[in-house]
Amino acid sequence: MLEISEIIQEKVAEHGRERKALLPILQSIVNLKNYIADKDMVQIAEALDISAADVYGTASFYSFLETEEKGKYVIRVCKSITCEMKGKHCVLKALEDTLKVKLGETTHDGLFSLEQANCLGLCDVGPAMLINEQPYTKLTPDSVHEIITEYRNKVK
Amino acid sequence: MANNQLKRVDIIFSPYSVAPYEILRLTMHKEKSDVINELIESGLRGRGGAGFPTGLKWKYLAAEQDSEKYIICNADEGEPGTFKDRKLLVEVPRKVFSGMAIAAYVTGAKIGFLYLRREYRNLIPQLNKELDIFNESAKKFGLDFKISIFSGSGAYVCGEETALIESMEGKRGEPRNKPPFPIQNGYLGKPTLVNNVETFASTSMICRIGADKYKALGTDDQHGSKLFSISGDSPKEGVHELELGMKISDFVEEFGDGDTKAVQIGGVAGFCIPRKQFETSIIGEGNTTGGATMIFNSTRSMYNVLHNYLDFFAEESCGQCTPCRVGTQQLLKGIEAVKSGKKPASYLDDLIKLSKTMQITSKCGLGQSVTNSFASIIENFREEMIY
Ligand SMILES: Cc1cc2nc3c(=O)[nH]c(=O)nc-3n(C[C@H](O)[C@H](O)[C@H](O)COP(=O)(O)O)c2cc1C
Ligand code: SF4
Numbered sequence: 001m002l003e004i005s006e007i008i009q010e011k012v013a014e015h016g017r018e019r020k021a022l023l024p025i026l027q028s029i030v031n032l033k034n035y036i037a038d039k040d041m042v043q044i045a046e047a048l049d050i051s052a053a054d055v056y057g058t059a060s061f062y063s064f065l066e067t068e069e070k071g072k073y074v075i076r077v078c079k080s081i082t083c084e085m086k087g088k089h090c091v092l093k094a095l096e097d098t099l100k101v102k103l104g105e106t107t108h109d110g111l112f113s114l115e116q117a118n119c120l121g122l123c124d125v126g127p128a129m130l131i132n133e134q135p136y137t138k139l140t141p142d143s144v145h146e147i148i149t150e151y152r153n154k155v156k
Numbered sequence: 157m158a159n160n161q162l163k164r165v166d167i168i169f170s171p172y173s174v175a176p177y178e179i180l181r182l183t184m185h186k187e188k189s190d191v192i193n194e195l196i197e198s199g200l201r202g203r204g205g206a207g208f209p210t211g212l213k214w215k216y217l218a219a220e221q222d223s224e225k226y227i228i229c230n231a232d233e234g235e236p237g238t239f240k241d242r243k244l245l246v247e248v249p250r251k252v253f254s255g256m257a258i259a260a261y262v263t264g265a266k267i268g269f270l271y272l273r274r275e276y277r278n279l280i281p282q283l284n285k286e287l288d289i290f291n292e293s294a295k296k297f298g299l300d301f302k303i304s305i306f307s308g309s310g311a312y313v314c315g316e317e318t319a320l321i322e323s324m325e326g327k328r329g330e331p332r333n334k335p336p337f338p339i340q341n342g343y344l345g346k347p348t349l350v351n352n353v354e355t356f357a358s359t360s361m362i363c364r365i366g367a368d369k370y371k372a373l374g375t376d377d378q379h380g381s382k383l384f385s386i387s388g389d390s391p392k393e394g395v396h397e398l399e400l401g402m403k404i405s406d407f408v409e410e411f412g413d414g415d416t417k418a419v420q421i422g423g424v425a426g427f428c429i430p431r432k433q434f435e436t437s438i439i440g441e442g443n444t445t446g447g448a449t450m451i452f453n454s455t456r457s458m459y460n461v462l463h464n465y466l467d468f469f470a471e472e473s474c475g476q477c478t479p480c481r482v483g484t485q486q487l488l489k490g491i492e493a494v495k496s497g498k499k500p501a502s503y504l505d506d507l508i509k510l511s512k513t514m515q516i517t518s519k520c521g522l523g524q525s526v527t528n529s530f531a532s533i534i535e536n537f538r539e540e541m542i543y
Contacts, residue, residue, distance in 0.1 A: 022326035061328040064310035080236040119236035123387035133277040
């Protein structure tokens with residue numbers, strides 16, 4: 001598995017030791033382990049010669065740059081008005097039931113985090129959600145159960 | 157249903173020309189100034205929402221003397237109810253990249269970026285494959301211009317062009333003061349062209365069919381065709397290309413479910429048009445041109461709709477300026493207070509005033525446009541806010 005320092009090195013080689021390397025670095029870390037830890041931010045700050053507070057300030061601005069530990073799979077249910085009209089609430093309820101967590105929580109096995117997101121750009125095929133980067137559309141309580149079962153089987 | 161006012165068009169999703177990037181190759185045989193003039197002549201306006209004339213913007217960038225210039229395609233598409241750019245990038249990315257390359261040819265830019273919202277990250281492998289073909293073709297045609305993808309990190313406000321640039325520079329996506337505009341002072345302080353995905357695709361289609369043919373579409377006031385993202389209570393949800401200048405009543409007849417009570421035009425930053433104004437409103441006149449149209453039927457609570465919008469604005473406000481940061485929260489709390497009876501109905505008028513103040517005092521389009529949907533919903537569906 002890639003180390004944080006290797007990610008930093010790789011991105012600095014690509015973008016230079018400059019501020020514009022920051023978001024690509026943060027994104028790669030999130031892709032690797034789904035969140036950016038405090039000590040990672042300090043390390044990045046040193047590498048780019050900016051303050052750690054700056055790194056945190058930037059990371060915390062963006063909804064996909066998590067700064068707290070998340071599950072292996074982050075589920076983001078679209079909460080925009082059209083998905084709501086098509087039954088988002090039932091989908092969310094089904095997710096809470098099958099995962100046995102509330103919105104904003106992570107399952108005990110560390111597999112799933114349940115979140116909401118603003119418009120995912122899937123309004124004509126809602127209700128919609130992302131699991132990490134994979135979109136799922138026209139969700140129903142039944143299809144949600146199937147999808148989650150598939151993910152559970154994948155890691156078994 | 158038969159309808160003579162509303163005309164479907166099939167330009168932007170039409171099949172590719174035979175050889176990859178043939179439009180680009182042919183356009184590179186034309187004089188640069190002719191290409192720009194053709195675009196100006198076509199009447200094309202930006203499809204990202206603000207509607208600035210595209211040809212003029214290109215002309216300004218061409219006139220900049222800097223040797224380093226950037227072309228950025230804005231694929232941050234975060235406006236609730238909008239999904240046309242996604243469809244373009246999935247189905248006809250070549251037209252989008254052609255448009256960017258033609259812009260590079262006429263302005264002398266050498267580097268291009270596709271700023272792709274984080275939510276669309278699953279499209280990257282496919283887009284990179286197409287970019288390989290593009291970069292190869294550009295080299296073959298002798299065009300010194302390379303495009304790469306910059307992935308967003310999840311923030312609606314980064315669709316605003318200066319916030320987008322801040323974010324590409326590794327900072328919080330907080331909009332800058334304008335002027336200076338990106339055309340003079342953009343990415344890394346260099347002259348930068350930012351256009352929407354659909355705008356670039358349209359420019360390559362204008363180069364293909366010619367300004368005259370494009371201009372003949374639409375009405376005297378609004379030329380050309382445009383993509384509409386249609387969602388909500390409609391049996392025909394999806395992306396539709398239509399001639400501009402149509403009446404909302406015709407639109408509703410074609411796309412509504414027979415029981416349409418209101419149409420949201422231009423996404424949540426746009427206007428909510430009630431049934432009684434369908435006959436007299438023309439899409440794109442006085443309401444924005446982003447193309448998001450959400451249809452609500454009579455079973456929908458407009459209070460819930462407005463609550464959902466305000467929740468969105470309050471969350472996506474970058475927080476940089478007070479009228480927007482505090483205003484969005486107060487509007488949300490305000491309608492809740494009226495609904496629960498803690499405030500009298502007349503408080504709604506105070507809230508509308510607050511939203512108008514936000515329009516004048518906010519720094520960017522986010523805070524400035526909240527009043528559009530806010531005032532139009534409260535004024536037209538007042539009882540629903542109270543009872
Ligand atoms: C809050 C906010 C969000 C925006 N989001 C987008 C967007 O997602 N896509 C887009 O093309 N333009 C968006 N814009 C408009 C851009 O600032 C800019 O006007 C546009 O990209 C210019 O391209 P065009 O001339 O081709 O429309 C947004 C503006 C504001 C104020
Ligand atoms: S209007 Fe809102 S989003 Fe725009 S700069 Fe001000 S606080 Fe940020």
